Amino acid sequence: MARRGLFSDFWRVRLPRMLRAISKAWTHPDRLLTTLAIIIGCVTGFGAVAFSRLVSFMEEFYYDDLGGQILPSMPWLLLLLPMSGAILVGLITYFFAPEAEGHGVPEVMDAMIRKGGRIRPRVAGAKAVASALTIGSGGSAGTEGPIIQIGAAIGSGFGQWLRVSLADIRVLIGCGAASGIASIFNAPIAGVLFAVEVLLRDVSLRSFLPIIMSAVLSSTITQAIGGNEPIFPIPTMLTGTTSSPIYVFTVQEFGNYAVLGLVCGLVAVAFMKALYLSEDLFRKLPVHRIIRPVIGAAMLALLALGVNALLDEPVSAPPSPLATESATHHPPPIMGNGYPIIRRTLEKEEYPHASEEVVGSATPAAGPPRHSADWTIGMLLVLLVAKVLATCFTLGSGGSGGVFAPSLFVGATTGGAFGLFVQQLGIFEGITPGAYALVGMAAVVAASIHAPLTATLMLFELTHDYKVIIPIMLAGVIGLAVSTRIDAASIYTLKLLRRGVRLSSGDSRILQRIPVREIPRISAPLVSPLDPVDKLVNIMRTTTAHDFVVVDEKGRIVGMVLGDDLRTMLLEAEAMPLLTVSDIVRHEVPTVNLDETLDVVLNRFAGKPMHALPVVDPESPDTVTELITRAAVMNRYNQVLATT
Secondary structure (H helix, E strand, C coil): CHHHHHHHHHHHHHHHHHHHHHHHHHCCHHHHHHHHHHHHHHHHHHHHHHHHHHHHHHHHHHHHHHCCCCCCCCHHHHHHHHHHHHHHHHHHHHHCCHHHCECCHHHHHHHHHHCCCCCCCHHHHHHHHHHHHHHHCCCCCECHHHHHHHHHHHHHHHHHHCCCCHHHHHHHHHHHHHHHHHHHHCCHHHHHHHHHHHHHCCCCHHHHHHHHHHHHHHHHHHHHHHCCCCCCCCCEEEECCEEEECCCCCHHHHHHHHHHHHHHHHHHHHHHHHHHHHHHHHHCCCCCCCCHHHHHHHHHHHHHHHHHHHHCCCCCECCCCCCCCCCCCECCCCCCCCHHHHHHHHCHHHCCCHHHHCCCEEECCCCCCCCCCCCCHHHHHHHHHHHHHHHHHHHHCCCECECHHHHHHHHHHHHHHHHHHHHHHCCCCCCCHHHHHHHHHHHHHHHHHCCHHHHHHHHHHHHCCHHHHHHHHHHHHHHHHHHHHHCCCCCCHHHHHHCCCCCCCCHHHHHHCCEHHHCCCEECCEECCCCEHHHHHHHHHHCCCCCEEEECCCCEEEEEECHHHHHHHHCCHHHHHHCEHHHCCECCCCCEECCCEHHHHHHHHCCCCCCEEEEEECCEEEEEEEEEEHHHHHHHHHHHHHHC
8 A cells, every 4th residue: 555655646746746847947048048959950950961962952953964965065055054943943032931032141130130030930941942943053152151041040940939038049040050050061160150250249158058069969960971071171292101281381471361361351342242233233123023033044154154165164064062973064163152163273283383393192182173274363363253243143133042152262263363473473482372272262251251260260170271270360350351441341241231220239239139029018099190189188198108109990000199299289279179180190100010129119219209119010010009118118228237
């Protein structure tokens, strides 16, 4: 009986207590954040593997199955491949998820600033398919922007599902972005720094640890599946039983790297300006937005054919690094992610007289067979300009993909051309243009995304060579200084500024963490344009509201009557019986929605005489039921300051 009593006591009392204790421990905000970070890292890691294989499948389908037998004899059919992918991308972004258009990261930042960190889960799937179609069919774009947006959508989805706070949703988005970079590039350190430098910008130990865990787990998954080989291996020179880098960085060349950083800063600014100029030009075309990517794809293919003819390259060539083993062809040099050309710019033997300087047997990086001629400054500059135009045609027209891979391509060709120029001057001995190409990659990336630490550590993780750190840091910082001197916005934040969204620092970051839905609101007194002004005076006596929302017969907002205007009317008491609300309504009234943050609210209040703003639901922007007052905003701001 005693045993039976103990057994019954366990099921009735002890087990429920244990489950409640476990549940309480798991739902503690910090433990929940850590658990979600682990889940997001794993999901994003597997998602990155699936996305890479989808890109590989698309590229193999377009350039091996469809174009492999036709392009060598009929190269003009190259036009049809990117155009067919572009029409599908246009349909996806128009009907399913407009956020999947473009390079992805600005949309993530916009969601964090204006939408309370809410990213629709469908964006992950739409972005994966649209970007795979764009890149696989030959569009000039990279995979890093899409996987960042995919990871961010995964993190935001988990946060919304479990109804965590806005601050925690931001951390989860950072976890997803870091996981994406870590998995797609096998670069966990760079993934963490990207989330901190570019997305969050203000990180505490509580949020830093989950981001690290997500990045490490996602990178571990991708390395377990695909190996740990660097994407851009540094060529090595075999001497006996040891190997050493085929080129080295010397102190005498540091001045050259400083000048290269300046050049890369100018190139990065030109790239950014050209990209957004192309967006403006494509939007002005009198065609449906679904057709714009098709026009851009046609222009890209024509440009690719012209560049191939100029460089005497075949239209169909061996596979890119993302292609599967069964593939036998890949897009022309300026199409796709551009990794084959980047690898060639790093190889010493690709440059003039390189074979005479190599001692021993060189082991070149894996990739397509070398061109029959050595690199020249003219060839590299042609590829540089063509890649910028190709990316503008792809992303400016509405294609889907990232700008990181094109930035690496632009930096590699810029650095390679600069290194050849220095070599031909004959002032410095032992110049290796491949070293300058490597430094140029990091400098253009740092100047474009305004993240020098991310660029430095990413190039280290992409090459697995620590010797690149010092010259890359020098050139990257100088490139960033030049870029910010010309334009304070990065390639990501410039898109936000064009939408009227500003990134803030200092106390404004506190405001960005607090959505309107967390602030006490008051009921909005609703009146009709036909109501007499006397009715408003009676309402004012029975409510704490100073301002009135004017709505039409369908309940849609028309404007507001301000309490200050009404008090002015009281001075003309004899005229009031003759006036209606329509005589004193203000039609130009800003509104806020529940997902917007307090920094947006304060900007809407700025320069306006009203004491309250109408609050609308994001799903129904014309319907007003509540008001948010200046006093409520400032009270909450002071509360947060007191606890920070």
